Amino acid sequence: MSLIVxxxxxxxxxxxxxxxxxxxLGGACTYISLAAAYFTEVKIVGVVGExxxxxxxxxxxxxxxxxxxxxxxxxxTFFWAGRYSPDMNDRETLQTDLNVFADFDPKLPESYxxxxxxxxxxxxxxxxxxxxxxxKNVQLTGGDTMNYWINDFRPAxxxxxxxxxxxxxxDSEARLLSGQHNLRRAASKIMEMGPHTLVIKRGxxxxxxxxxxxxxxxxxxxxxDVFDPTGAGDCFAGGFIGHLAGRGVSPSDxxxxxxxxxxxxxxxxxxxxxxCEKFGVDRFRTLTRxxxxxxxxxxxxxxxx
Amino acid sequence: MSLIVxxxxxxxxxxxxxxxxxxxLGGACTYISLAAAYFTEVKIVGVVGExxxxxxxxxxxxxxxxxxxxxxxxxxTFFWAGRYSPDMNDRETLQTDLNVFADFDPKLPESYxxxxxxxxxxxxxxxxxxxxxxxKNVQLTGGDTMNYWINDFRPAxxxxxxxxxxxxxxDSEARLLSGQHNLRRAASKIMEMGPHTLVIKRGxxxxxxxxxxxxxxxxxxxxxDVFDPTGAGDCFAGGFIGHLAGRGVSPSDxxxxxxxxxxxxxxxxxxxxxxCEKFGVDRFRTLTRxxxxxxxxxxxxxxxx
Numbered sequence: 024m025s026l027i028v029x030x031x032x033x034x035x036x037x038x039x040x041x042x043x044x045x046x047x048l049g050g051a052c053t054y055i056s057l058a059a060a061y062f063t064e065v066k067i068v069g070v071v072g073e074x075x076x077x078x079x080x081x082x083x084x085x086x087x088x089x090x091x092x093x094x095x096x097x098x099x100t101f102f103w104a105g106r107y108s109p110d111m112n113d114r115e116t117l118q119t120d121l122n123v124f125a126d127f128d129p130k131l132p133e134s135y136x137x138x139x140x141x142x143x144x145x146x147x148x149x150x151x152x153x154x155x156x157x158x159k160n161v162q163l164t165g166g167d168t169m170n171y172w173i174n175d176f177r178p179a180x181x182x183x184x185x186x187x188x189x190x191x192x193x194d195s196e197a198r199l200l201s202g203q204h205n206l207r208r209a210a211s212k213i214m215e216m217g218p219h220t221l222v223i224k225r226g227x228x229x230x231x232x233x234x235x236x237x238x239x240x241x242x243x244x245x246x247x248d249v250f251d252p253t254g255a256g257d258c259f260a261g262g263f264i265g266h267l268a269g270r271g272v273s274p275s276d277x278x279x280x281x282x283x284x285x286x287x288x289x290x291x292x293x294x295x296x297x298x299c300e301k302f303g304v305d306r307f308r309t310l311t312r313x314x315x316x317x318x319x320x321x322x323x324x325x326x327x328x
Numbered sequence: 329m330s331l332i333v334x335x336x337x338x339x340x341x342x343x344x345x346x347x348x349x350x351x352x353l354g355g356a357c358t359y360i361s362l363a364a365a366y367f368t369e370v371k372i373v374g375v376v377g378e379x380x381x382x383x384x385x386x387x388x389x390x391x392x393x394x395x396x397x398x399x400x401x402x403x404x405t406f407f408w409a410g411r412y413s414p415d416m417n418d419r420e421t422l423q424t425d426l427n428v429f430a431d432f433d434p435k436l437p438e439s440y441x442x443x444x445x446x447x448x449x450x451x452x453x454x455x456x457x458x459x460x461x462x463x464k465n466v467q468l469t470g471g472d473t474m475n476y477w478i479n480d481f482r483p484a485x486x487x488x489x490x491x492x493x494x495x496x497x498x499d500s501e502a503r504l505l506s507g508q509h510n511l512r513r514a515a516s517k518i519m520e521m522g523p524h525t526l527v528i529k530r531g532x533x534x535x536x537x538x539x540x541x542x543x544x545x546x547x548x549x550x551x552x553d554v555f556d557p558t559g560a561g562d563c564f565a566g567g568f569i570g571h572l573a574g575r576g577v578s579p580s581d582x583x584x585x586x587x588x589x590x591x592x593x594x595x596x597x598x599x600x601x602x603x604c605e606k607f608g609v610d611r612f613r614t615l616t617r618x619x620x621x622x623x624x625x626x627x628x629x630x631x632x633x
Contacts, residue, residue: 110509204415207552228533229547240630242534242545247512285633325545326631328590 030144335449
């Protein structure tokens, strides 16, 4: 019972008030998979160029992430560079070289197609739909999107969302997609588009889970130092879907236990918070399941009354 | 066992996306008292002009708020007018007429001086200290301040804070006061200034309670409609100190039960959220204690896992 994760595998250059890294492993698919792999078996679908380092392959493989669907083709790996504002609430993109990612047309290996869990990272909505349609027996489908697809590929995105059980987006994306500023109203509109479950991520302010007239809120973990927020939203997604897949959650008549979804949101928050503690994926080189459980308990201590 | 509240009693003109009111009852002392009066007996200290309406006196008196300390003097009542941005996260001040408030020099009636609870609304720090020094047997002192006093009256404010058990401020004020962007670090710095308990208010994102290396976070209540955020922070303060006073909380050897403080933060959040549902103080004309308890339970449902 594995989780299929589709999205970018990349190299990133990042500058934060804590330092500057010219080139490090990144990409949504990478972060989602590393986070989810603490909870479940993960199989990824992505594309990299000839420059993709063996040590990065080895790192992913060391987490038992199935790389059968990671194509290596002629050319260079997707590269993104950005610089964060002093308070790290904003970032400026300095460079985007799509490289081999420009022609990404995900084809699932036969060994992936019968798996029950699918997370579609932030890629062109028609490609997300194509992947969904290659799956034979999927029980839980969800994913991410972004402003660019919401603005310029709206009809394709709306068609894609019809097939999703859940959507994870940030607050500005939720407002853009729904045309509503108020998040409760935005959530109602979005859930009419298809997903029965919606998670709105609010960066340092936490997240809100919406489902059938109910909602659940978690504040952001209060870090002493945010080293690098790159990938935190993807790690949230990985913790969320990873927990659901690891628990074998399946929507019977379209329903998922709300308590299990709440816990998934907490695990998402936990993984997102760890991600910020070091540059890039570095925190995941040492992070243990015990540390994850300890922080889950911290969330309980910090929010219960 | 009453709560003394000191601060502005005013008229406000407010424009929000939901409408415009030229003149309505306002002022920090008013909001704090109305909120706290659901939990405890309140005695206020303030000043109004000859234009202060009998119906506003009657409204406050109907909440059993002791008005012995509300001076009526020659001149007009403090008037403030402002306009909110479309998303209501910012506001622009259109008019500030201090009027009789310019010479406010609070003198406590003899009947107030032996009370155990004191909340000092946002006024000049030397005046806050003068009030504190008029109290004979105070057990719990706290209050609010703002950017203007932090920037231009820093030594006076630091002297004043030494006497306080708790401080309630918003996140930008906490950063300004401490010189630290990170809220955990900001909180540590501020608690070295005197208050053993600190509540940082984050507007729609909720609040964080800090105390002796511990913290507790609550997300903001998700309203469908924010009509008018004026006074929400003051109502938070009123709910917070009102609950502590109503429960008879007293710091034995400087300590207060952390569980009681958590509940006070939730009651603060509850009162702040109700305040936004109508213009000015209007929600408090009908709000019942039962509605407050129901929303307290909602907070539990929306945050527990």
